[in-house]
Each structure stands twice: as C-alpha cells, then as structure tokens.
Amino acid sequence: MSAPATTSTLLGVSDLRVEFATDHGWSTVVAGTTFSVGEHEIVGLVGESGSGKTVTGLSVLGLLPRGVGRVASGSVTLGGRDLLGLSERELRSVRGNEVAMVFQEPMTSLNPAFRIGDQIAETVRLHRGGSRRAARDRAVEVLDLVGIPHARRRADDYPHEFSGGMRQRAMIAMAVSCEPSLLIADEPTTALDVTIQAQVLELLASMQAELGMSVLLVTHDLGVVAEVCERVVVMYAGQVVEQADVGELFDHPRHPYTEGLLAAMPQLGSRGHRLPSIPGRTPEPWAMPPGCRFAPRCEYALPACEEPPPLLTTRPDHLSRCLRHDELTLRGAR
Amino acid sequence: MTTTAPAATPPPAAPPSSAPAPGPDRPGFWRRFRDNRPAFVALVVLAVLVLASLAAPLIAPYAPEAIDVPRRLSLSTPDHWLGTDSLGRDTFTRLLYAGRVSLMAAALAVAIATAVGVPLGLLAGYVGGKVDWLLGRAGDVLMTFPAIILAIAIIAATGPGLQNAMVALGIVYAPRLFRVTRAATLQVRAETYVEASISIGTPAWKIIARRVLPNVASPVLVQVSVMLAAALLAEAALSLLGLGVVPPTASWGVMLGSGFKEIRSTPLLVFWPGVAIAVATLSFNLIGDGLRDALGRRIRKAAP
Amino acid sequence: MLGLLARRLAFTVPMLVVVSFCVFSLIVLVPGDPAVALAGENPDPEQIAAVRERLGLDDPFLVQFWHWFSGVLQGDLGQSLFSSQSVAAAVFSRLPATLSLALLSLAVALVLGVAVGVLAAMRPGTWIDRVATFAASLGVAVPYFWVGMILVLLFAINLTIFPAVGYVPLTENPLQWFLHLFLPATALGLAPAAVIARQTRAGMTGVLREDYVRTATAKGLPPARVVGQHALKNAAVPVVTAFGLEASRLIGGTVVIEQLFALPGLGNLAYTSVFARDFPMVQGVLLVVAALVLLINLLVDLSYGYFNPRIRQS
Ligand SMILES: Nc1ncnc2c1ncn2[C@@H]1O[C@H](COP(=O)(O)OP(=O)(O)O)[C@@H](O)[C@H]1O
Ligand code: SF4
Ligand SMILES: [Mg+2]
Secondary structure: OOOOOOOOEEEEEEEEEEEEEEOOEEEEEEEEEEEEEEOOOEEEEEOOOOOOHHHHHHHHOOOOOOOOEEEEEEEEEEOOEEOOOOOHHHHHHHEOOOEEEEOOOHHHHOOOOOOHHHHHHHHHHHHHOOOHHHHHHHHHHHHHHOOOOOHHHHOOOOHHHOOHHHHHHHHHHHHHOOOOOEEEEEOOOOOOOHHHHHHHHHHHHHHHHHHOOEEEEEEOOHHHHHHHOOEEEEEEOOEEEEEEEHHHHHHOOOOHHHHHHHHOOOOOOOOOOOOOOOOOOOOOHHHOOOOOOOHHHOOOOOHHHHOOOOOEEEEOOEEEOOOOOOOOOOOOOO | OOOOOOOOOOOOOOOOOOOOOOOOOHHHHHHHHHHOHHHHHHHHHHHHHHHHHHOHHHHOOOOOOOOOHHHOOOOOOOOOOOOEOOOOOEHHHHHHHHHHHHHHHHHHHHHHHHHHHHHHHHHHHHHOHHHHHHHHHHHHHHHOOOHHHHHHHHHHHHOOOHHHHHHHHHHHHHHHHHHHHHHHHHHHHOOHHHHHHHHOOOOHHHHHHHHHHHHHHHHHHHHHHHHHHHHHHHHHHHHHOOOOOOOOOOOHHHHHHHHHHOOOOOOHHHHHHHHHHHHHHHHHHHHHHHHHHHHHHHHHHOOO | OHHHHHHHHHHHHHHHHHHHHHHHHHHHHOOOOHHHHHOOOOOOHHHHHHHHHHHOOOOOHHHHHHHHHHHHHOOOOOEOOOOOOEHHHHHHHHHHHHHHHHHHHHHHHHHHHHHHHHHHHHOOOOHHHHHHHHHHHHHHHOOHHHHHHHHHHHHHHHOOOOOOOOOOOOOOOHHHHHHHHHHHHHHHHHHHHHHHHHHHHHHHHHHOOOHHHHHHHHOOOOHHHHHHHHHHHHHHHHHHHHHHHHHHHHHHHHHHHHHHOOOOOHHHHHHHHHHHOOHHHHHHHHHHHHHHHHHHHHHHHHHHHHHOHHHHHO
C-alpha cells in the first residue's frame, strides 16, 4: 500500500494506536499510524514537536514508559515478524541487535558512570557473546568507524570527556555495533551545532550505505530530511497526514500542513530571516478536533473538513489526509 | 449592566489550596504542615504524650515508687492495666512518670546543643575566615566520635547521672546544629541586600536579628525535631546501660533495662517502654519531615 | 585515584592527631583532682600517689600528652589503671567481636536497604512503594536495642532458633559465629537499612527517569542489569554518604547491643571500664573507635571516585 514496489518491507507499522495516562485519563497520542520502511531505505518521520514521532519510535521496541504509556491496538512487524506480540525476553534480543536506537540528547543518553568503550562492548557481548577482549576490539572498531580519532585510547574515556558531537557519534557507534537491520534515529542532530549536524547526518548516511541497514530518521526539520532521506512520512497530532518520496513531496506537497512545514524550512542564504511558522499549535491529545485535526490551523479549511478525512492516495506512492488534496495547488520548497 | 455579567466575573478569590506560592507568611506554612497528614497526626500524638507525662501525678493510679511485692510481675489486670514490674510497681504509672524524665532529658540535650551550636554557627557563617575554619574543623573532630561512645567517655570522666549524660549528648550534637546554622547564615550573608546593608554600616546584631535569624530558624527547627528523636534514643540507651537516669527514678530506658532482666517471665515489661520510645521517636521524625516539606519552599527560595 | 587518595589522606592524618589530642584531653573533664577521682573508692594517699605517678599528672599537660601520644605512635596505648593488662592488648582482643558485629550489621543494612529502596523506586506510588516507605519510617524510629530485645524474645526464647547470648570467633566455628551474631546484627542493621532505603529510593527515582537508563533498555539489557548496574551506580553517591554516617552511628550502637547479647567486644570493654573508671582504657577504646570512623569516611570518600568518574579526575 505504501512502500515502493522496488524494495521489500522491513518495518511495517499499521494502524498503531498508543495511549498515555494523563490528567484527563488515557489519551490517544498516536491515532492509527500506518507506514513502512523498506530494506536499505532511509525514511524520514517528520512533524512538529508533540506530533507523536518519538512515541511511535519507542513503540516499535516496546520502550514506552511502563504504566504510563501503552499500545492500544495496531501492529508492528519486522521482516514479517510481529513485534508487539513478543515476550519481554524475545524483545530484548531484538533491541540493540536487530533494531537499534539513537536518541535526541547525546549529553544525557550515555551513562556518565561507565567508560564509553565499555558501554559499547556491553552491547556487543550481550548479543554476540564472545570474550571481553573481542567485544572491546569491536567497540574500538566501531568508534573508529564513526570517526572518533584515536579510538583505542578514547574508548577508555567517560562521556563527560567527549563533546556533544562526539557523544552522538559514540551513540551511533553503539547502535551499529551489532549491525542492526534497522536504526531508529530520534532527532539525532537536534541538540547539536549546525556544522556538527551536517557531519552527523553524513555519518548516518554513510553508515547506512556501508552496513546496508534501513534507517527511520525522526526529525522536526524537513531540511534534515532533504539531506539524507529517500521517502518522507509527515505526522501531525498523532496521525500520518502525508507520505511520498522526498522529491515529490518537496515539489508537490499535497497537504496544507506539509506546505507550512516547507515554508518554515530554513534555506540557504536566508539566515537571520524570521521564518514563517505555522500559526497556532498542535492540539492536546485530550482535545483533538473531531474532524480534520489540522482544521483549526488550516487556511484552506471548509465546512466539509469537520468530517475526519481518511488517508487518500493522491498519486501513485503519494498519500495525503486532506479532503482537498486534488483541488489545492500548494507551494513546494523553493 | 453589572447585574447580568455572568461567567466573565472572576471568582472572588483564588482557590487557596492550589495557590502556587503564598509567600513566606505563617498561614501558608501552617496549612502546608497541616495538609501533611502523617506529620499532623504525629503532632497530635506527641501533644497527647507530652500532656499525659506532665499530668502524670493527676492521671497515674499509683505513686511511681509504690512497691507491692505480692503482686509483682503481674500481667494486665483491672488494678494494673499494663501489669507490674519485679517489685510490683504499676507499669502504667511508671510509664507516665518515665515519660516526663525521658522527654525532659531529650529536651535538655537538644537545648544544650542549640545553645552551643546555633550561636557558633551564626558566628562562623557571619564572620567567616579563620574563625569559620577553626570552628568547622572542631565540629569535624567532634563528629568523628559516635555520639553514644563520646557520651560514655565524657561520663567516664564526669561520672554517671542524667545531667552529665545530657550535657554530654548536647555537646556531641552541637556540631550538627552548627553546620545547619552556618550554611543558612552563609546563604543569607551572600545576598545582595544583606551585603548592601553591611556596607552602609548597619550593625551586625541588627542584620543577624532581622535578616539572618528568620532564615536560620527553618532549617534549625527541622534539625531540632529530628535531633529530639535521636536524643530520646540516646538517653534510653545510656539509661539502659545504667549511665544515664539512675534507678529508682524511672525513664523509658531504665524501664527497658530492668524489664530485660525479666524478659523470660514477663516480656510485657520491655514491650511498653519500647512502644513509648518508638511512638515518640516516630512522631519527632514525622514532624521533622513535615516541617522540612512545609518550609522547603522558603528554604530553597533563599538560595539564588 | 591515587591523587584522590593522597588528597584524602592529607585530611585524615592531621585529623587523627587532633582526635588523639581530644581523646587525651578528656581527663580535663574529670572534676577535682583526677588522681583522687580515679583512684577508686575511698583511696588512701598511697593509691592516689600511685595513680598520679602512673598518669604522670604532675607534668605539664602538653608533656603528658606527648608521653601518651608518642606511645600511641608505637602502638602503646598505655596501661590499665587497675590491672596489669596493656590497653592495646585489651583493645585488640576485643576488636574481632566488634568488627564482626559491625560488618555483619552493615551488610544487613546495605543489602536490605538497597533492595527495598530499589523496589520502591521501580514502582513509585504502588502498594510496594507505600509499604516500603512506611517500613522505612518505622525502621528509623524504632529503638535498635528494643528490636534486639524483641528478637531475643521471639527467636531465642520462644523459638530457640538462635542463641540469645555469647560469641564464637569466626576462626573457631564460622557457622556458630554467624548464628550468634545473627540477632544482634539484625537488630543493629535495621535502622540503617531504613535510612539507606530512603536514600536509595530518592536517588533511584530520579535516576530511573534519566535518558541513559532508556538507552540501557534499548540496548536489550534485562531489567535487573538496567537497574542494578546502570541506574544504581549513578544513584550510589548519596547512598554511600548515608552509609558512612550510619556506619559511625552503628558503631556507637554496638556498645548497647554487646551488653544485651553479652558479646565480648570493644563496647563491652568501654562499658566495664567506665564503671571501673579505668580511664586509660576508655581513652584507648575511644581512640580506636574514632580511627575506625575515620577509616570508614576515607573509604566512603574513595568510593565516590569509583561511582562518579568526574570526582576522580578533577
Ligand atoms: N511520558 C509521557 N507522559 C504523558 N504524555 C506523553 C509522554 N510522552 C509523550 N507524551 C505525549 O505524547 C504526545 C507525542 O509526544 P512525542 O512522541 O514525544 O512527540 P514528538 O516526538 O513528535 O515531539 C505529546 O502530546 C506528549 O504530550
Ligand atoms: S482537510 Fe480541510 S482542514 Fe484538513 S488540511 Fe485539508 S483543507 Fe485543511
Ligand atoms: Mg520527539
């Protein structure tokens, strides 16, 4: 339904519904998300903060905070295997091994009390067994791979001796140490300086090419997507609102929200300009509009938009959750 | 016009319970303390305990030292609700009288600790420099000795007895109050308006009385409450060993010590004084926790 | 790590000297003429003179201290006032019982306290947490010597599982050693366990929310290792601090517990010496105990370096 025919599906997320305990009872935070990531594919998962990207990523590995968040319905498959039905023990052999994750905050995602090399070697031994020595060699190898200079020596460092960019490299090294088939990178560059951002993105792309893995790149920044992704899934308020190849989506967006995101994208040479941002903000999970969830912020809204629109195929391999996807001419990038 | 304004009128007053910061005024503090159920219950229990001890001569059915050998080591009877000890003395009566002694002893020790620790803490925090360093190291040295052992050593020099024991405890505890006071003083001292009033020549006693003491009071109060619990335990331990209150006067510790000799025949004799100590100690601790929580905002507010 | 050790020693060694001076100065607190006070009941002039001579009370105070302290440096803590025993010999013969009791109690405190604290932190707000919090409040408040008495009543008198009194050296019979120390160590360990449980819960509640804990789970580590290794090491510093303070308090408690359970330890020596007013003996015990506390503090400080690498390297 969504993945291009040229690749076979690795990760399949279908009608995923996630709820969180809030002051208003259990609120639906991800409302029927469907998308897929093909083998060797880099897919961007984009949306403003609070749209449910992180929660979607965590759900794949069963990492929702216990007692606070839960998957209510839907399915997540990896290479055809249902992940949601796995026992905790089976899930552990997937985590860090078949599917690895890199988080947004490099400063706090590494354990400050352990040496970086040991933290990587721990993952290796956990999934691959082998001697301490072999695991350590592997740790040095991947640190070297992600471009840490003097990797053998720096493996003995503690996280506080690494800069932010180096820590994110180390996180990526840890993630790829067991050669996972899928890497979920949640805002891997958001906390970094602009120049470092580009380096880390480049690293992610080269790792993907070298190791032949798939990447789900979670970001709020379409600029990041443009840089490395092949396909984009746009999320808004817990739903997928548009999905297409990068070129197609940038040139011919078919959802007003995407148009707003593209307009808000920083462009070369526009530095210092105040970017137009989409007016208004994402509705709270317990106060979702009954119809199109974007309607309160949409300049094209019609009375008909008070009915919830389904995810419609607007062109081959291009989906949009806008009633008016056919009739509107929306501005693309540039 | 004015009669019909419906929903737009603001409510007459913000709901008091959830108001974020009522400021450092008393009612806010008292309400926060009262809303802390364990602490409030502890305060009530402690009040009952203290009043019952003070009113011992009025409440107690017997004289504390009235011996009734034929009825020694009796269990709970209509005449003796909680039984009698090895000399036939009424346990309930003795518990009440012992409460006076134990609570007074704890209060005395903490009073001494406060009288020594707080002024020195003010001095060290306010003057700083060599005085601060010297007093601080002296405190470190005192803190190197476990309280009971230092108290025992002091008693070895001065001889046993309740007063000596409590003076010893007071000295041992003084460094803790010293530290708390010093830290709070330093904090206030560093605030700009205090620095400013020092620089325009306001006399030190005025600054201490108006600015420092009010801020020092909170942490000291918390510490005092927790320390009363510790002092109560220490008094009991020393009296149990025969180094504190000397029989025939009863304290809870003395009762435990003599009761333990009869534990094979009459275990109740160690039960009641233990419960009394535990209840009092728990109350002091819970009140301390409650004070800390209720005063917490104010203490933290002084930080930046 | 060596740097940290050197820095801590630079603090500990002078402390030991000052502490020794304080221990010696205690004699100042003896009211009246120490020689009269310490010579026993109704002393005759010869006895008084003998004490005076023995303690060198006619010398200037600093000279007296120097005599005593130079002895201490060579391991000579002086003579008992009333027997021919040397203080050092008496103290060292009593040390094993006290160390056994203290170490076993600390083990009880650490294992129980950390376990309860971690459990409570893993399920905040649940009944587990509430029961643990309540038990901790109670554990801090209930007198340890009373717990000792109740334990004797339950397990030595009623059930006769454990012996009520006495001590068997570890080298003689490890099982009997353990059985004899079990009740006193439990009595002494419960209150520190409660304090450690509180501290552990407070620390772990914060740490379990940290990103690196999520990272550890996302790696595929089992919960026991996520909590017991990755989280606990980060929550350890305040726990170890509490442990150090409690250790000092616990050593004080051995005095009472040794009396209740008739254990031939340092506390018991201090106790009998106080009643005999055997002042050199009391001083010896006090000095050794203070040295023990300083040693514990030193170890605690060094452990900070292990738990928090930043401390080690700064
Ligand atoms: N631990 C949590 N407790 C309650 N709500 C949460 C929690 N984590 C996320 N949410 C809610 O889920 C929604 C989506 O959050 P998230 O997935 O983090 O968004 P994104 O990653 O797209 O910025 C938000 O409305 C947020 O409030
Ligand atoms: S459905 Fe209507 S409100 Fe929603 S995005 Fe399309 S035009 Fe806007
Ligand atoms: Mg996010």
